[in-house]
Amino acid sequence: xxxxxxxxxxxFAALTAAGAxxxxxxxxxxxxxxxxxxxxxxxxxxxxxxxxxQLVYLLVGLMGLPVFSGGGxxxxxxxPSFGYLLGFILAPTVVGAVLGKGAVSALRTFIxxxxxxxxxxxxxxxxxxxxxxxxxxxxxxxxxxVQAGVLVFLPGDILKCLLLALVAPRLxxxxxxxxxxxx
Numbered sequence: 001x002x003x004x005x006x007x008x009x010x011x012f013a014a015l016t017a018a019g020a021x022x023x024x025x026x027x028x029x030x031x032x033x034x035x036x037x038x039x040x041x042x043x044x045x046x047x048x049x050x051x052x053x054q055l056v057y058l059l060v061g062l063m064g065l066p067v068f069s070g071g072g073x074x075x076x077x078x079x080p081s082f083g084y085l086l087g088f089i090l091a092p093t094v095v096g097a098v099l100g101k102g103a104v105s106a107l108r109t110f111i112x113x114x115x116x117x118x119x120x121x122x123x124x125x126x127x128x129x130x131x132x133x134x135x136x137x138x139x140x141x142x143x144x145x146v147q148a149g150v151l152v153f154l155p156g157d158i159l160k161c162l163l164l165a166l167v168a169p170r171l172x173x174x175x176x177x178x179x180x181x182x183x
Contacts, residue, residue: 005046006049012041012054016038019035021069023069028131028148030069032069035091035120035160038091039117039160039164040164040168041054042116043104043113050092055089057088062074062076078135081128082127084123087121094112106165109165113161114158132145
């Protein structure tokens, strides 16, 4: 791993934390800009380093620093949004894998963003459904999880993927980490 890439790992963890501050507080999972930083980490740093940046973010939050949208600490693992945070580790791997090596177009970056977003949902949605059924004891847990954990996010997440398609290819050309393979 190149030194430039290693130095950017904490930067992307910090960007994800900053994205938690830009939030729309809806229940049970707030809408934030974190996912944009997560997807961008996979596009710029690549699959492995992007995922490491999100693992760093998650560990810092679990150690107690208030970097999550609702605070921090080990008890955060028992919140409805924690599964999405776990999905943050998988998403850069997916984005980096879809982008692969070589020249990257806006369309391919958009598709990679959608795939990364799907990875976040693939981990976050079942966790939310489990939380609503077992912890919150909601009889309509699955329906609530679909509505409040997927459908409410889709329009904003599509916009974030469009923004990623506009921004990421330009950053990849200017970033020292872009010299390394994205997967």
